[in-house]
Amino acid sequence: MTVAWGQGVSTQNAAAAPRSSDSGRPFVASFSNIASESGLTKRFTSGHETSKRFIIEANGSGVAMVDYDNDGRLDLFMVNGSRLDGFKGVAAPTNHLFRNSGGKLFEDVTKKAGLEQAGWGNGVAAGDIDNDGWTDLYVTYWGPNLLYRNRGDGTFEEIGVKSGTAGPAREWSSGATFIDYDRDGRLDLLVTSYLEFDPATTPLPGKSPNCEWKGMPVLCGPRGLPYGRVRLYHNLGNLQFEEVTARSGIGGLKGIYAFTPIAADLNGDGWTDLYIACDTTPSILLRNNQDGTFTDIGAEAGVAFSEHGFEQAGMGVGVGDFDQDGRLDLIKTNFSGDYPNLYRNSGDWVFEDVVIRAGLAVNPQYVAWGIGMADLDNDGLSDILQVNGHVYPEIDTASARSQESYRNPRLVYRNLGDGRFEDVSSKAGPGIAERQSSRGAAFGDIDNDGDIDVLVMNMGEAPSLLRNDLPPGSGHWVQVRLEGTRSNRSAIGAIVTIESGGRREMRTLLSQSSYISQNDLRLHFGLGKGDRIDRLRVTWPNGQTEDFRGAVVDTILHLVEGSGEARRQSSKR
Amino acid sequence: MYRAVPLLLALTLTVFCQDPADPAALSDAAQEAARANRPAEAEELWKRALKAAPGYFPALFNLGYFHYSRREFEPAVPYLERALRVRATDFNTHYLLGACYQSLERREDALASWRRALGINPRASKLLQIMIVEYGRGRYFTEAAAAATQALELTPDDLNAFLLAIKANQDAGLYPVALEIAQRAVTKYPQSARARFEFGFHLQKVGRIDEALGELKLAGSLDPNYEEPHYFLGETLQQLGRSAEAIPSLQRALAIRTDYTPARLALARALIALKRLPEALSELTEAVRRDPSHPQPHLLLSQVYFRLGDEANARRERETSLRLRRENPTILEAVQGRQFPASPGPRK
Numbered sequence: 001m002t003v004a005w006g007q008g009v010s011t012q013n014a015a016a017a018p019r020s021s022d023s024g025r026p027f028v029a030s031f032s033n034i035a036s037e038s039g040l041t042k043r044f045t046s047g048h049e050t051s052k053r054f055i056i057e058a059n060g061s062g063v064a065m066v067d068y069d070n071d072g073r074l075d076l077f078m079v080n081g082s083r084l085d086g087f088k089g090v091a092a093p094t095n096h097l098f099r100n101s102g103g104k105l106f107e108d109v110t111k112k113a114g115l116e117q118a119g120w121g122n123g124v125a126a127g128d129i130d131n132d133g134w135t136d137l138y139v140t141y142w143g144p145n146l147l148y149r150n151r152g153d154g155t156f157e158e159i160g161v162k163s164g165t166a167g168p169a170r171e172w173s174s175g176a177t178f179i180d181y182d183r184d185g186r187l188d189l190l191v192t193s194y195l196e197f198d199p200a201t202t203p204l205p206g207k208s209p210n211c212e213w214k215g216m217p218v219l220c221g222p223r224g225l226p227y228g229r230v231r232l233y234h235n236l237g238n239l240q241f242e243e244v245t246a247r248s249g250i251g252g253l254k255g256i257y258a259f260t261p262i263a264a265d266l267n268g269d270g271w272t273d274l275y276i277a278c279d280t281t282p283s284i285l286l287r288n289n290q291d292g293t294f295t296d297i298g299a300e301a302g303v304a305f306s307e308h309g310f311e312q313a314g315m316g317v318g319v320g321d322f323d324q325d326g327r328l329d330l331i332k333t334n335f336s337g338d339y340p341n342l343y344r345n346s347g348d349w350v351f352e353d354v355v356i357r358a359g360l361a362v363n364p365q366y367v368a369w370g371i372g373m374a375d376l377d378n379d380g381l382s383d384i385l386q387v388n389g390h391v392y393p394e395i396d397t398a399s400a401r402s403q404e405s406y407r408n409p410r411l412v413y414r415n416l417g418d419g420r421f422e423d424v425s426s427k428a429g430p431g432i433a434e435r436q437s438s439r440g441a442a443f444g445d446i447d448n449d450g451d452i453d454v455l456v457m458n459m460g461e462a463p464s465l466l467r468n469d470l471p472p473g474s475g476h477w478v479q480v481r482l483e484g485t486r487s488n489r490s491a492i493g494a495i496v497t498i499e500s501g502g503r504r505e506m507r508t509l510l511s512q513s514s515y516i517s518q519n520d521l522r523l524h525f526g527l528g529k530g531d532r533i534d535r536l537r538v539t540w541p542n543g544q545t546e547d548f549r550g551a552v553v554d555t556i557l558h559l560v561e562g563s564g565e566a567r568r569q570s571s572k573r
Numbered sequence: 574m575y576r577a578v579p580l581l582l583a584l585t586l587t588v589f590c591q592d593p594a595d596p597a598a599l600s601d602a603a604q605e606a607a608r609a610n611r612p613a614e615a616e617e618l619w620k621r622a623l624k625a626a627p628g629y630f631p632a633l634f635n636l637g638y639f640h641y642s643r644r645e646f647e648p649a650v651p652y653l654e655r656a657l658r659v660r661a662t663d664f665n666t667h668y669l670l671g672a673c674y675q676s677l678e679r680r681e682d683a684l685a686s687w688r689r690a691l692g693i694n695p696r697a698s699k700l701l702q703i704m705i706v707e708y709g710r711g712r713y714f715t716e717a718a719a720a721a722t723q724a725l726e727l728t729p730d731d732l733n734a735f736l737l738a739i740k741a742n743q744d745a746g747l748y749p750v751a752l753e754i755a756q757r758a759v760t761k762y763p764q765s766a767r768a769r770f771e772f773g774f775h776l777q778k779v780g781r782i783d784e785a786l787g788e789l790k791l792a793g794s795l796d797p798n799y800e801e802p803h804y805f806l807g808e809t810l811q812q813l814g815r816s817a818e819a820i821p822s823l824q825r826a827l828a829i830r831t832d833y834t835p836a837r838l839a840l841a842r843a844l845i846a847l848k849r850l851p852e853a854l855s856e857l858t859e860a861v862r863r864d865p866s867h868p869q870p871h872l873l874l875s876q877v878y879f880r881l882g883d884e885a886n887a888r889r890e891r892e893t894s895l896r897l898r899r900e901n902p903t904i905l906e907a908v909q910g911r912q913f914p915a916s917p918g919p920r921k
Contacts (some may be wrong), residue, residue, distance in 0.1 A: 015748050151878030177823075215712035280893075298873055299891045300879035307842065309869040309894075340636075350880055352846065357814040403746060493641075 003069040008055075008210040008221045009280050009313045009391075010240045011337035017361035022205075023422055028474050029376040029383075030429035031466040039106045041462050045093040046081035046555070049460035050393050053204060054084065055221040056142060056172065056197055058391040060369070060439025062123040063455045063463065064518035066135050067470045068113070069154055071275055071554075072570060073100035074446045074520055075390065078463060079121035079139055084199055090119035095139065100446060102573055104467070110286040119143055121442075122194075122262070126219065127178030127187045130239055131489040135521065137325040138165070138174035138189060142197060149239065154192035164241040165189055165233050171323065172197045172228065178511040179263035179272050180488045181248075183290055183542045186235035187488045189510075190250075192258035192276055193228035195558065218392045220259040222280050227342075230258055230276065230284075256281045260516050262317045264508045265491055266328055266573055270543025273494040275303065277314030277332050287349065289422055299480065303343050312338055312365075316515030320373030320382040321506045322358075323419050326497075328508055329359075333368035333386060333515070336404060340368060340386070359413070359420045360384070366408045367391055370441025370515040374452045375526030376428075376468065378475030380503050385495070387456050387515075391439030407435040438464070444520025449572050450554060452476040452524055457517075460512030476500075476527040476553040481510060481569060486542055493541035497525050501530025527553055536566060596629040597621035607639065615639065630659045632665055641669060646676040664693045668700060680711045698727045698734075705741055715744035718844070725754070732762055739771050748778045759788075766796035772904070773802065777809055785809065793825070800829035804836040816843040823885050834864045841873050845880075868897035 012072060019491035033043070062078040070074050076098040081282040086092070094116045110116050110417040120142035129136045136151035144166035160166035167173055174194040178187040180526070206217025210224035211496035232250045233241040244250040257279040266273045274294065282304035284292035298304035305509020306312050312450035323328050327345035334340055340363040345349040355361050368389035376383040388408035396406045412428040413421035425432050440457035447453065447467065451474075478498065481489035490509070497506040507523045527533075533551040538563055540546065548559050551566040558569045590802075604620035604689035616639060622632040633656035640649035653670040657663065673685030687704050691697060701724040708717035721741035728734045735758040742751035750774040756769040773788030786809065792802035807822035823840040826833055837860045844853035854877050871894035878887035 013744075013746075015746075015778045016780065018782050184688075212712070214714065297879070299894065300875050300884075300887045302876055305872065345743050348880075354814070356812045 006337055008212075008219070008223045011313065011333050012308075012334045012339075012363070014339055014364045015108060016364055017339070017356050017359075019362050020359050020422060022422060023414075023416060025414075027377060027412075027424040027427040028471055028490050029385065029412070029451065030469050031410075031431035032268075032429055032469065033411075033431040033434055034104055034467045035463050038104050038465055040098060040330075042078070042096050042108070043093075043462050044078070044080055044457055044459060045083060046459050047083055049256070050396075050424055052219045052286065052391075052393060054197070054199055054202055055195070055219050056120065056199075057081075057084070058219060059122070059174070059194070060389075060437075060459050060515075061121055061457055062440035062512070062514075062516035062518070063442045063457045064124045064126055065136070065139070065442040065444035065455055065520045066126045066518060067521075068097065068135055068137075068150060069099065069135065070152075070232075071100075073102060073448065073573075074444050075100050076442075076446075076456075076463075076465075077124060077137060077518075078113075078457065079124050079465050080118075081122075082118065082120040087406040087500070091212045094118050095121055096357055102486055105558070109154070112154065115148065117146060117158075122173060123512060124518050125176040125178055125189075125512040126490075126518045126521065127492050127511050128488065128490040129178070129187050129189075129235060129380060131186070133483075133489060135490065138176050138178070138191075139426070140170040140176050140191060140516070140543065142170075143332060144169055145176070145191065146450060147172050159239055160417050163239050165191075167191060167193075167231060170198075174228070174258060174278070174513055175516045177261045177262045177263045177274070177467070177513075178488075178490070178492050179274065180493055180541050181232075181263075181272055181274075181288055181294075182234070183271065183487075185484070185486055185488055185542065186362075187231040187490065188235045188491060189241060190261050190263070191231045191233070192261050193230070194227045194259065194279070195257050196226035196395040206311075213395070213490065216392070216394060218394060227255050227281070228258050229253065229256070230261075243293075244292070247292065249289075249295060250286065251429060251471065252286060253296060254282065258284070259315055260317050260512060260514070261337045262319055262330075262510055262513045263491060264319050264510060265495060265539070266345065267332075267347075268327065270539065272541060273319060274332060278311075278412050279313045279315065279319045280311050283313055283332065285349075297349060301339070301349045302353065303332075306338070306341070312341070314372045315369045317513055318373040318384065319387060319508060319510060320512060322373060322384075322415060322421075324381075324504055326504065326506060328495075329373075329508070331371055331373060333371050335380040336365055336367045336390065339364055340371070354419070357420070359416075359422055362423055363411055365404065366411070367409075369439045369519060370456065371450075372441065372443040372454070372514055372519065374443050374524065375477075375494070375505075376412065376452055377414065378413075378451060378470060378477045378526030378528065380475060380505065380526050380528030380530065381417050382505070383535045384411075384413040384421060385432075385441070385454060386411045386413075386414070387438035387441045387454075389439060389459060393437070405435075406437050407432050408437070409435050410438070429466075429469075433546045436461055436463065436464065439515055440517040441514045442517045442519050443514065444522070445479060445524060448556065450479070450524075476526060476534065477525060478551065478553050479520045479522045479524045479534075480566075481556060481557065481558045483560045484540060484543070487540040487561055490521060491538075491541060491561070492521075495539040496525075496559075497534040497535070497537045497539075498525050498551075500525075500527045500533045502528065503528070522556065575671060582687065587593055591626070594625050596632060600629065600632045600635065600759070601627065604633065607635075612639070612643070613783055621742070622891055628655075628659045630663075633659065634663070634669075637666070637669060637673075644676070647671045649673045650677070662693055662849050664690050664697070666736065666858040667693065669696075671672075673692075674893055675707065680707065683707065684711070684713075684716075695723075698724050701727070702734075702737060709744055711740065714741070717741040717748055718750070719747040729893050732765060732768065733759065739775070741780075743775070750777060752779055764795060766792045766802065768800045770799070770802045770805070774805060776807075800826040800836070802841065803829070807836065808839045810842050811839055811846070813839060814846075816846040819843045832863050833868055834860055834870070836870050837863075838873065842878075845873065845877060846878055846921055852882055854881075866897055866901055868894040868901070871897065 064077040211220035271288040285298035436458035599622035607615035636745035669884035674683035721738035755772040765778035769792035776785035789806040808820035828835040876888035
């Protein structure tokens with residue numbers, strides 16, 4: 001019998017799996033939280049901070065790292081939530097856009113950019129919907145979603161309703177990803193909704209069997225609440241979208257609490273597929289049938305349930321090729337008392353959860369959210385960074401019988417290169433040890449110094465900006481900025497493979513990932529001792545493969561589809 | 574109608590023969606009537622006793638017990654509560670009131686009553702065992718673990734007390750404590766396959782895998798009819814990616830208990846991992862035959878068919894699995910959070 005009885009979420013009572021002995025290798029990446037000194041002091045709001053009556057207060061929001069003004073520096077966008085009882089006499093919180101002014105300073109340009117929007121925001125996805133060279137933003141809400149077209153002059157125009165992507169007025173949308181599913185060169189849009197939420201009909205804490213956590217009354221759900229759904233919008237051009245949910249087969253998805261979607265070509269057929277992390281319901285793998293339709297093969301492929309057949313509380317998703325076998329693997333975060341899933345892609349739509357033998361089942365004490373597979377120490381292997389935070393602040397009260405806590409440290413796992421990871425959180429700097437109840441996390445290089453930094457959403461607090469400080473002499477690196485010409489201009493869905501130093505590393509360009517967040521649209525590769533690039537190959541979202549000449553290390557490269565030539569991009573700090 | 578006449582006569586005679594002012598005599602007579610299976614008469618006499626002396630403890634307690642024994646929990650409660658106002662230190666009344674509350678699904682009140690009973694008699698080991706179970710049901714795992722530790726101190730020669738304490742600490746997530754108790758159990762009962770199994774299980778929980786594998790093998794050898802150590806040994810090996818090694822243990826578990834679905838599923842997973850798909854298909858077909866309402870064999874069948882390129886059957890099995898999951902959501906067994914005992918019947 002499952003131990004999940006009587007609780008609103010799926011968990012497995014799993015203990016920490018054994019840790020391998022310390023490899024003894026130094027871990028050179030070190031993260032420090034520079035949010036405060038960078039001017040990132042705006043607090044996130046997501047319901048009440050110490051007591052949450054409804055599930056909408058618990059899920060938090062996503063963050064994005066995007067270069068909205070094309071100045072070569074990553075700017076930061078943060079989605080904000082709200083409170084059900086409003087803000088008496090005080091302005092409601094809004095989303096925030098911070099412009100990167102260089103020298104680790106960020107300027108709040110929210111108002112100037114036209115992004116000062118209140119409401120209950122959730123996730124964010126970035127992509128160039130009109131192929132004009134300026135990155136647009138889509139923000140999901142409890143309520144109509146917003147599509148911000150980037151005018152290219154530092155301001156945005158909200159065209160959600162006008163474009164046909166706002167969705168129903170009362171839907172609680174959680175995740176969204178841009179995807180060019182039909183390879184017509186225009187970015188389409190997939191939007192997930194978590195559940196149908198109505199505070200008037202949702203039971204209060206402790207008022208139904210799904211409103212308990214270890215004997216303590218807590219907010220209800222998701223179990224027992226009406227399911228959410230998934231919508232697909234086809235980009236018609238001219239900033240117009242048409243909903244094709246039913247026609248694409250996606251409308252057949254029922255009985256789901258959907259969170260983060262990722263769009264990537266998971267079987268290497270040149271067509272972008274979708275994977276959606278679902279909470280307490282089977283997660284979804286949508287195979288692109290190459291004819292405008294999708295088929296959910298999550299259960300058959302082994303990525304819908306745990307190895308023992310349990311639904312899991314899927315939150316966030318990371319994508320990468322951790323074992324460098326030339327196939328994209330998935331990592332999904334879950335609830336406490338459960339392990340994440342590390343789905344190793346064996347090809348032909350066969351995935352195997354290798355989380356235990358990979359050494360990633362050692363910290364099941366945390367509710368895990370944002371996650372990324374990135375080379376944090378530039379040694380040429382994809383590491384993992386995960387942010388955590390419980391959903392019930394009440395567990396910190398004296399009367400709680402839980403040994404868990406609401407605020408948790410982050411986790412860093414170093415890839416050992418033999419299919420295993422080791423927990424190096426204690427060696428990864430003070431920013432990793434900090435305790436917050438975190439949700440979204442975005443990965444990218446904010447200071448263009450060649451390593452991956454992380455922006456983290458913290459419930460009821462200011463964000464964390466975890467700057468990675470690699471010591472001089474660490475591994476070589478390269479970053480690539482892709483520009484589609486026949487493919488969508490953002491090149492979302494492209495796969496880049498780099499051969500260097502006898503290794504072959506691949507990355508795919510994602511729209512949303514982590515937990516309802518948006519990573520840097522440039523792809524970062526650590527190269528270790530590889531001081532030259534032997535091959536740089538791009539498989540564009542339209543399925544065409546192109547090799548690029550002139551690639552050099554320790555720089556940012558601009559790759560334009562069809563040019564065949566890698567160009568160095570100036571990298572301002 | 575005619576049959577009621579002698580009963581009515583007997584009741585009338587008994588009632589009128591008592592001293593209407595003597596609650597003790599009335600209560601004794603009620604007791605007598607209850608013993609003679611004349612419940613209506615007994616109830617009437619106890620009520621008369623209370624009319625004569627509203628605070629007469631035996632009548633209050635007995636009326637409470639009378640209703641409790643007839644599964645009339647709601648009316649039992651006020652009598653027992655009144656009895657406690659008269660005699661607050663009566664262990665049995667607190668215990669019985671707790672039992673009534675439990676039956677009325679008032680778990681908090683039941684546990685409070687039992688805690689008071691335990692305050693009066695801290696050596697009530699049977700009550701402690703009941704409380705351990707109820708704390709566990711209420712997900713008060715820390716309290717269950719504390720009660721189990723207390724019960725173990727009271728009955729250190731009872732293997733069952735060890736097992737309860739191991740389980741309570743396991744539920745509380747106190748795996749090192751559970752392991753320590755399991756270690757004490759194997760020291761005291763070195764030939765107990767069950768104790769050995771618990772020790773092996775908890776060695777694995779805290780990450781001492783090699784030792785765990787040894788204890789699980791030993792547990793399996795101590796009792797040739799004990800399937801659980803073989804299953805868990807196989808499951809652990811399978812989790813570690815040692816699928817080929819897992820298979821003989823899982824087959825052994827199934828040889829002992831052919832309807833052991835979790836073991837058959839683990840065997841199927843090992844076979845799938847080794848790409849021995851026809852064998853996996855055969856095991857899963859057998860699992861479906863033996864346990865048709867279990868969703869997991871169908872889920873694994875969908876994966877096997879999918880890998881064999883048979884998408885139609887894969888989809889059919891997947892749909893069956895989803896339907897069965899909806900119909901019976903608690904059928905799946907979390908291996909690491911296993912119920913206790915995982916296999917049927919007591920085992921020494």
